[in-house]
Amino acid sequence: MSRERADPAADIEIDREEDLEDLALGEDYALNPQFVSMVVDAADRGDSDRLRELLSALHPADVADLIGFLAADDRKEILPHLDPEALAEILSELDYEIREEILEAVSPEVLARALGELDSDDAADVVEDLEVHKRAEVLAALPEGDRAAIESALSYGEETAGRLMQREVVAAPQFWTVGQAIDHFRREADDLPELFFDVYVVDPAYKPVGAVPISTLLRARRDVPLAQIMESLSEIPVDMDQEEVAYIFDKYHLISAPVVEPGGRLVGQITVDDIVGVIHEESREDILALAGVSDSGRHGGVWDMVASRLPWLLLNTLTAALAVSVIQAFEAQIAQVVTLAVLMPIVASLGGNGATQTLTVAVRALASRELSAVNAVRTVSREMLVGLVNGGVLAVVTGVAIYLVFGDLRLCAAFGAAIIINMFVAAVAGALVPLALERMGRDPAVSSAVFVTFVTDFTGFFAFLGIAALILL
Template identity: 85%
Template sequence: MSRDLADPEDELDIDTESEEDLEDLALGEDYALNPQFVSMVVDAADRGDSERLRDLLSALHPADVADLMGFLSADYREEVLPHLDPEALAEILSEMDHEIREEVLEAVAPETLARALGELDSDDAADVVDDLEADKRAQVLAAMPETERAAIESALSYGEETAGRLMQREVVAAPQFWSVGQAIDHFRREADDLPELFFDVYVVDPSYHPVGAVPISTLLRSKRDTPLAQIMESVSDIPVDMDQEEVAYIFDKYHLISAPVVEPGGRLVGQITVDDIVGVIHEESQEDILALAGVSDAGRNADVMDIVRSRLPWLLLNTLTAALAVSVIQAFEDEIAQIVTLAVLMPIVASLGGNGATQTLTVAVRALASRELSAFNALRTVGREMLVGLLNGSILAVVTGAAVYALFRDVGLCVAFAAALVINMFMASVAGALVPLALDRMGRDPAVSSAVFVTFVTDFTGFFAFLGLAALILL
């Protein structure tokens, strides 16, 4: 096996570093893996040094091991996999990128996977099982205890990116007639059945409907004879079929640490905690950023043809809109032939308009995603962006118009250029604000397709305004 990573500049040939030394070496100040450490892992794999590999891997947090697997090629991942700590395997799998995890899961025996998944909360276990091929999924589930298997199968029965898929079924609940002392005594007796991490005790009525929640901090501060109903706080119930983006919005708006999840009848079926929401926010923000560019998440191991298929349709649509914009140039080809300078200046008008539109578009899409922009304040927001476009266009017109006059000494050309720039910057602001609003109103994702249409508006307007004004003024 040949190495595909460079050796560290100063290869450490002493195999007696302490685990603390290796931890310091593994991560940089930004908590990213050091290339030197990755090279050390590759070198140990090349030499078949199992003991060294185990030492290096054991020095890493499971999340860092998952990151390491993303840097390694498929051959090296296969070499490293048998040396992973079996007790940490489940957490490592839950932290891996989906593409890499799918590959790694195929190399792990079903019985090993079943034992590992038993260490995870039901939401994380379901997320891992969802990446398994159907045959292997059946084998893994068959090897699991009935209770754990039922929890995972229940989670997988909900739609992707819903609260049901996101939630963990393990919750801490108590009847509303209990006191603080009764609750604490019960939790201590049933400690083995409690979730690994929880923040609230959900107070439920006889129908198991959540009527409130007692934060753990409040529970510990209260006297033993205090009724839970007296110290409980109101809760924000999350319907089991709610979209995960909506759930994240609720958590952010109401500053939640956890929330109960209820089925259609209102019965408590699980909980969502803030650590799950952090992942959702990260995932949704990545999707929006990529969608603005008309691409999907390529990942570190994405197939070339998959990337091509995700990007090509938008490029083809952009080709069509560009052809329409260029048709304006063709309509003024006689004017351009007489005044060649027009061909030099018209891309500047279109480019500045495009940049202005991108600024407005980015702000509008972010405002829509964060629910800061709605029909109620749309008119005010669009008006503000129109004014910004006029002011920016006017300032740029003065600056660039002066430069055009200094270069070409033609007042008419200067006026045509400056006026076209003001018009295009104004239209750029209008399009940047209105296009995502219109698409959102139509039920389309404004982050995905806005850029293509906004670019068309600025190109078309820029070319038409400049060439049309030049034809009127100069010819």
């Protein structure tokens, strides 16, 4: 299918009216569709000069977004026009699926040059996505020091501090003065990390004993010993889970932290820019898990998406069948009062919505360590009270509406009582189910919704039909 192409003359007119950088991004920092069309048109025409001009107007992170919007053929067209330094930053920003495609298309030599521009943690993240044969070729083309750093990072488990850290750190012995440290850093400027926030003060065994923020170092007199101005620090074990690391950074408001191996020796550092990515990733996983899906990305395959969602739908089918068994048990009563069949889905639906509200709050509180055994009783009690109040208000509102439609006070009473019961149970289940799953070592974000939905459906149907059978028949 052919695509409509932008008019090249219109491109020139646009360039005269405003700068390309202003045209590329909207006020929300998202790429403008018009700019993307200009890139697609230049790629279709094979206009190398125009492509280089357009790409040079973008930050590497914006180029990564642009690549995500392009078709595979257009992505291949723009690759040769990216210099290794820009390619390095772009690779670290790309979605997993697209990065695999780009890595296959780029030669090992170009990849090696690009990886040389990255910190060891970002470089290891890219190398991990390479096929085994290409990984060996790229590593062989790297300088020995870079290769050793990447191989060391890959030796640690996924989603651990060791994989997240960068090995480049700035350290100084505790007997140095401020002047000695500054003079040394200036002499060895080429070997310093591109970005760092703290100087780690180490003992003779290279174990961190404190940290001197750069702002403190620059304010101090040259003759002041580092040991005199250093601050306490939070050490991160190399095998700590990245979610635990993010929690420590958030709790203690850290900008950077040293990573130590089991013996306490300094092996790297983690900086706040790495943690921002972890927090974003973990939050996205929790949100998706609440819906029982995984992130297949913008370019995920249909079968991958089906495989991630179908098992939970099948489990939901089983729990729904159990809930429906309640309806079957009251089949005779429903046949006598057909109105019950009209109203009972409302009871289950309101309970499900109330449970979802409580469940979302509980899962988020567990993830941020705001909910534990210490305050579980207080939290559940509060949710129970909220459920009762909400149920009472909904019972009155819906009861009035049912009376106006059906004119039956007994039906209103049955419906209102069922609403109060189900909202109460929904609040209890929404709070207790995630807590119980957490206690059992299961991820509450993944499986809570299915069980809570079953509880509210079962309770809603049983309460409404049971009370109606007692009052109406």
